[in-house]
Amino acid sequence: MSTGKIQFAEQDGTFVLKFVGEVRLTLCSALDATTEKIFGAGNFSSIIIDLTETSNIDSTTLGLLAKLSILSRQKVGLLPTLVTTNPDITRLLESMGFDLVFNIVETPMPCPDCLHDMPAQDVSEELVKAKVLEAHRILMDLNEHNRESFRDLVMALERH
Numbered sequence: 001m002s003t004g005k006i007q008f009a010e011q012d013g014t015f016v017l018k019f020v021g022e023v024r025l026t027l028c029s030a031l032d033a034t035t036e037k038i039f040g041a042g043n044f045s046s047i048i049i050d051l052t053e054t055s056n057i058d059s060t061t062l063g064l065l066a067k068l069s070i071l072s073r074q075k076v077g078l079l080p081t082l083v084t085t086n087p088d089i090t091r092l093l094e095s096m097g098f099d100l101v102f103n104i105v106e107t108p109m110p111c112p113d114c115l116h117d118m119p120a121q122d123v124s125e126e127l128v129k130a131k132v133l134e135a136h137r138i139l140m141d142l143n144e145h146n147r148e149s150f151r152d153l154v155m156a157l158e159r160h
Contacts, residue, residue, distance in 0.1 A: 021056075062139060
């Protein structure tokens, strides 16, 4: 199984996140910490998430991306932009209702030279479980299909 990474850059209030390879639960703490950093910045104006080199993305990561979109609308009234050129990733995003909470485009963005890998975060099992639960609750709130898809998982996580 190939590993993934998330790269990050900021220029003049535009924040760029580039997901490379298989982006899974193990990267979610770093993604969540970066989301807090973005919205704590005084010069925030837009977010671009580049998925052009993403081969796979799990539901926890999708939930945290939905959270990022919700915060963006609340803070600056703008939908973030998702860039995807992979038809499978695009279909997944649309099936999750992301076309309602993101601007989805197929035109690759010029990648800034300043992108750097986000560092891994050491987190407790309890914190990981809390992030997984939060992410899936957010996905459930996007549409009825997601509510049905993730109901059993959320109930199981809430029991433990």
